[in-house]
Amino acid sequence: MKIKVLQRSEHDYVSSSGGVTRQFRNPDPSLHPLERAREYQRALVAVKMEKMFAKPFVKALDGHLDSVKCMVVPRLQGAPLISGACDGEVRIWNLQHLTCGAVVQRAHTGFVRSVTANNEGTRVLSCGDDKAAKMWKLDTETWSMEQDPVATYHSTSISNCIDHHWKKPMFATTGDTVDVWDYNRSAPLSSF
DSSP: OOOOOOOOOGGGTSOSTTOOOOOOOOOOGGGOTTHHHHHHHHHHHHHHHHHHHOOOOOOOOOOOSSOEEEEEOOSSOOSEEEEEETTSOEEEEETTTTEEEEEETTSSSSOEEEEEEOTTSOEEEEEETTSEEEEEEEETTTTEEOSSOSEEEEOSSOOOEEEEOSSSSEEEEESSSEEEEETTOSSOSEEO
């Protein structure tokens, strides 16, 4: 009687000096029936990721000296982009020509926390670390803005966000409290 013995070296299976252990893979296609579908799925995901990250870079809007904290595009007026920076600067960008239309150097003392615009794109509202919300007049033909605000609304705390009402001349600021403001009043209509 003959006995066949498999003889394997222990050196092939025991890792030496903390290395990675060797793994053997059987390339027999009958043992891996879903390999082709798996490779197709991996290739498809790779192509989608490549297309997603391969979008062309159009233009960098250079001009802010500090980090940009907030940006907004008016809802019905598609042309201007309004940005606020951490050095208190507000800029108006003409996206048709990719140029800066207006700069307000010291719009706020400290960070500009948030900016918004009314539906017509004629008023820009900003809030910052100086506990003030300021309203600016925006000229939509030349994309310019005056250096002095039209109105300033003082709050009891730093506002982190500001948003304009869709139709009425009202806006809301949020911080420690949520304040609802009217254009014609220096104190909030409601505070929550």
